[in-house]
Amino acid sequence: MTDAPIPRRPPRGDAWGMADTAVRVRGLRKRYGDVDAVNGVDLDIRRGEVFALLGPNGAGKSTTVEILEGHRQRTAGEVSVLGADPAKAGRSWRARIGIVPQTSHEDPQLTVREMVRHFAAYYPRPRDPDEVIEAVGLAELAGRRVGRMSGGQRxxxxxxxxxxxxxxxxxxxxxxxxxxxxxxxxxxxxxxxLAGDGTTILLTTHYLDEAEALADRVGVIAAGRVVAVDAPARLGGRATASARVSWRGPEGPQRIDTDSPTQVVAELSQRFGGEVPELTVTRPSLEDVYLSMIGATK
Ligand SMILES: Nc1ncnc2c1ncn2[C@@H]1O[C@H](COP(=O)(O)OP(=O)(O)OP(=O)(O)O)[C@@H](O)[C@H]1O
Incomplete structure (x- = not known):
């Protein structure tokens, strides 16, 4: 385990223009009784992209994902996943996707190794089970029954x-x-x-740092609709938003919102004759813009 920052993959902007679409969704709707769980979702995910779906509890993330996996029928809309309609796709399509569902269905009597080997046998080109167990950090627990593992280990x-x-x-x-x-x-x-090897990944998460660390783009879903899609650094105009410069002056804590923070810092530096006490320069965090988007749709 290392505390070093995790390097982001190099941007692949130019390659994207030519890449195929892995997931294409238009006008997706899912109604449960009189609840519109998904209410007109449009989504495009490129091959090789890591896409994070963010949204509050009940926003419709899992329903959307389960429809894309072929595990739930849609009420309306068009869906194409790896070129097929998940509602009709067969076994060979299923072998091309991997699923980590929100709730798992493991056999508590099997050991980790037995379980992973058992699953590997369903696929035409599986990874080596022991390498996979090693990759998820369970090598030392490979012989343990799944029923005797902690929640995080499971x-x-x-x-x-x-x-x-x-x-x-x-x-x-x-x-x-x-x-x-x-x-x-x-x-x-x-x-x-996995992303570096070209795997396309669709992730839902409530951890904004996770989305920021992993995702090429994030989509914010609220009340069954996608309200924004962008790179984490650009979502909601983050990259161009005003910066907040804060410092401690003789009269106490001070702050100013500005489009030219460098100039403000230069002026402060001159005023203080060097170091500016408790100086910080910040722009809105992913959490700031996310929360304002969610608030705006309530
Ligand atoms: N099987 C179901 N029957 C009836 N309503 C459902 C069913 N599954 C989900 N819903 C409703 O659909 C809406 C969307 O649920 P969904 O699980 O897709 O949200 P989510 O964004 O994944 O939430 P969370 O972050 O809590 O996992 C919610 O209002 C939920 O109560």
Whole structure:
């Protein structure tokens, strides 16, 4: 385990223009009784992209993802996943996707190794089960029964089962819930490695730092609709938003919102004759813009 910052993959902007679309959704709707859980979602995910779906509880993330996985029927709309309609696609399509669902269905009597081997047998080109177990950090627990593992350890088994088939497209529904910080960092490295190998990844998460670390783009979904899609650094105009310069002056804490923070800092530096006490320069965090988007749709 290392505390070093995790390197982001190099941007692949130019390559994207030519890349195929992995997921294309138009006008997706899902109605449960009189609840519009998904209410007109449009979404495009490029091959090789890591896309994070953010949104509050009940926003419609899992419903959307389960429709894309072919595990739920839609009420209306067009859906194409790896070129097929998930509602009609067969076994060969299913072998090309990997799923880490929100709730797992493991056999508590099987050991981790038995479970991963068992799943590997369903796929035409599986990864080596022991390598997968190692990759999710469970090598030392490979012989342990799944029923005797902690919640976070079981979640790692879920991840192992999702990737053992060498999927082209991996769905991760809140994958790191229950992970300790060390396990989360390791999981991020694993996902970055898969993405580096070209796996397309659709992830839902409530952890904004996770979206920021992993995603090429994030989509914010609220009340069954996508309200914004952009790179994490640009979402909601973050990159161009005013900066807040804060410092401590003789009269106490001071702050100013400005479009030219460099100039403000230069002036402060001159005024203080060097170091400016408690100087910080910040722009809105992903959490700031996310919360304002969610608030705006309530
Ligand atoms: N099987 C179901 N029957 C009836 N209503 C459902 C069903 N599944 C989900 N819903 C409703 O659909 C809406 C969207 O739920 P969904 O699970 O897709 O949200 P979510 O964004 O994944 O939430 P969370 O962050 O809590 O996982 C909610 O209002 C939920 O109560």
């Amino acid at each position: 979640r790692r088994v879920d991840v192992a089962l999702g990737i053992v088939g060498r999927p082209e497209l991996l769905f991760l529904d809140e994958p790191t819930t229950g992970f300790d910080p060390d396990a989360r960092r390791r999981f991020w490295e694993l996902i970055q490695g």
